Amino acid sequence: MGITIKKIASELKLAVSTVSKALAGSHEISPETRQRVVEYARSVDYIPNAYASSLRKRTTGNIGVVLPEVADSFFSDAINGIESVARQKGYHVIIYLTHDDQQKEQAILNDFRSGRVDGVLMSVSLGDGSHTHIEEMAAQKPLVFFDRAWQDVTAARVLTDDVESGYNATHHLLEKGCRRIGFLSVHKNLNIIQQRLQGYKNALADHGRPVRDEDIIDCTHPDTNYDTLKTLLTNPNPPDGLVCSVESLTLLAYRVCHALNLAIPNAVRVVGFSNLGIAALLNPPLTTITQPAFAMGQAAATLLFNALERRTKADVPELKILPSVLHERASTQ
Amino acid sequence: MGITIKKIASELKLAVSTVSKALAGSHEISPETRQRVVEYARSVDYIPNAYASSLRKRTTGNIGVVLPEVADSFFSDAINGIESVARQKGYHVIIYLTHDDQQKEQAILNDFRSGRVDGVLMSVSLGDGSHTHIEEMAAQKPLVFFDRAWQDVTAARVLTDDVESGYNATHHLLEKGCRRIGFLSVHKNLNIIQQRLQGYKNALADHGRPVRDEDIIDCTHPDTNYDTLKTLLTNPNPPDGLVCSVESLTLLAYRVCHALNLAIPNAVRVVGFSNLGIAALLNPPLTTITQPAFAMGQAAATLLFNALERRTKADVPELKILPSVLHERASTQ
Known part of the structure; x- marks a missing residue:
């Protein structure tokens, strides 16, 4: 600390602008002077101020990733995919x-607008608020949105085929003999939930089953979800199958079934x-719809770096849809 | 974009320095002029450049958290603790x-040295490299180190009592009747591993048992850990108890036991x-040593903000040690 361009200039009896240009490798400065400045700066352990330096270069060397949480395994895998690309790009x-x-999301994006990152990958927050802050930043x-995206914001997006995934999960339970299937939903405005629910409805229709509103359970409020689910499963006519639309609800379903001594899959398939x-390794092993999280992170980062390198907006926002996979395990046997 | 202080100054026929000071709320500028500038800036949607602005204020409004990964539940809980404090501080x-x-760690810290964050919370990377980059940044x-720390770097730290935790885990297995206990270790240079291992040795000594080198298994290399563990458990005289020093090794032990059809806890307690x-919810439910991750994150962030507010180094680096808890479940019954 304490070593500034000004001090270097004074020590070397050069103009501040000369030192600054020399450190930036400018050809306006003779090779001899450049070398003299760079060697001296190194000898006094001069560290360029990144903020000042990015003001000049208009690039931060950072990409921002905005996520709801890291406790969900989808997000930790997706981060690894993003980093695998970013690392190659330095x-x-x-x-x-x-x-x-x-x-909080809005505060983060406002911070980005003023120049902390060169581009943003984002999986949006639940909520009923406006999306103006996202639109403004995207302008x-x-x-690039990945997984969670708002339909009304124009931006590239990397998704899985959530209609198909919801369909496959529901179809699988029906094939296993389930007669009444609950769909555990969060925040119905969200693209991924809407589409997984649509898949659920399509599968019921294809099997000639009615869609019953009381089987679609809103689990948007963490504090009450446990009781909501307990009430559902202790009904006189409870579901014998559950499609859990996000990981946290899947684990909650296991917790409630364990607490109620409801056997999975005999009493209820999950x-x-x-x-x-x-x-x-869960008790019993869990049948999952597994999203290609790592590949989605990679694809999203690749779209972002394409945009950064192109430096212009694509005419039509790009869209990549990657397939999810159903892994059948004991929880639905 | 495109709106600069210069443009505002030209529009309002004021000096650039006047506009700049007015936007910063300087008392050198009359309230009337300040209001005129701020209102005009707002009307043209002026966004201050964060980098330029932090050059002046010498503060970024960011704290950096450097972690090995987020897939380990300790780290995702600790982040939540850190954020609970940071949010209050804005x-x-x-x-x-x-x-x-x-x-990678070194590249991140070098980036910090040039001014992206005001302070750093860190759980260090495994490896045999030097710690000079950390010392330089700490200067x-x-x-503040939390959980993983190097002994040779002078900095505040928030830890759990890892000797005690290692002791409790081993003592618990011995009380349950285990006669040969394997300790699954990673990177023996790391403080937390050294201390958990010390606790393991102390417990064996207190029970009059020998410490055998062949029972301390180095699982530093993810690619070979599965086979290492498989070899250990298919020995003619395998351990009947395992202390797994980190979460990923615990889950690996479950995987290998499942693959070998070794019953937990009957054949081996974990x-x-x-x-x-x-x-x-695991099969069987897992006995854990649970660190107070959220509280450790909170404590580490609190020490960091204390240091930021004090603006001087503590004479003696602070040290907080929080207790871990053993949760007994079926894997050791």
Whole structure:
């Protein structure tokens, strides 16, 4: 600390602008002077101020990743995919968590607008708030949504085929003999939930089963979800199959079944969206719809770097859809 | 974009320095002029450049958190603890992952030296490399280690009593009747592993048991750990108890036992360090040593903000040690 361009200039009896240009490798400065400045700067352990330096270069060397949480295994796998690409490009990945708080999300994006990152990968926060803050940022910097996206914001996106996944999960339970299937939902405005639910409805229709509103359970409020699910499963006519639309609800379903001594799969079959590596070690092993989280992270980062290298907006926002896989295990046998 | 202080100054026929000071709320500028500038800036949607602005304020509003990974539940809980404090202070938490790559760690810290964050919370990467890059950063900015720390770097630290935890885990297995206990270790240079191992040795000594080198298994290399463990458990005289020093090794032990049809706890009892919320849902439910991850994150962030507010180094680096808890479940019954 304390070593500034000014001090270097004074020591070497050069103009500040000469030192600054020499350190930036400018050809306006003779090779001899450049070398003299660079060697002296090195000898006094001069560290260029990144902020000043990025003001000049207009690039930060960072991409921002905005996520609800890292406790969900989808997100930790996706981060690894993102980093595998960023590392090759020599970029730092900096991760910001919203905890599904739209105000926090807005504060993060406002911070980005003023120049902390070159581009943003984002899986949006749940909530009913407006999306203006996302639109405003997307107008200024490359943005790629992955997994969770808002339909009304124009940006590239990397998704799985959630209609198909919801269909496959429901179809699988019907094939196993389930007669009444509950769909555990969170925040119905969200693209991935809407589509998984649509798949659920399509599968019921294809099997000639009615869609019953009381079987679609809103689990948006963490504090009450446990009781909501307990009430559902202790009904006189409870579901004998559950499609859990996110990982946390899958684990909650297991917790409630364990607490109620409801045997999985005999009393209720469970299939859930999850990337947990330990799904097979659960009691019983869990049938999962597994999203290609790592590949989705890679694809999203690749789209972002394409945009950064192109430096112009694509005419039509890019869309990549990658397939999910159903892993059948004991929880649905 | 495109709106600069210069443009505002030209529009309002004021000096650039006047506009700049007015936007910063300087008392050198009359309230009337300040209001005029701020209102005009707002009307043209002026966004201050964060980098330029932090050059002046010498503060970034960010704290950096440097971690090996987020897939380990300890780290995702600790992040939540850190964020609970940072949010109150109005700071952004930005997370960088090292993936236990010391070169990557070094690149991140070098980036910090040039001013991206005001202070750093860190759980160090495994590896045999030097720690000079950490020392250099610690000389310039407040640094607090949490959980994983190097003994030779002077910095505040928040730890659990790992000797005691290792002792409790081993003592528990001995009380349950285990006669030969394997200790699954990673990177023996690391403080937490050295101390957990010391606790293991102390417990064996207190029970009059010998410490056998062949029972201390180095699982530092992810690619070969599965086979290492398989070899151990198919020995003619295999251990009947395992202390797993980190979460990933605990889950690996489960995987190998499942693959070998070795019943837990009948053939081998397993206790592992883990903060997994679903430990009770595993087959069988896992006995854990659970670190107070959230509280450790909170404590580490609190020490960091104390240092930032004090703006001087503590004479003696602070040390907080929080207790871990053994949760007994079926894997050791």
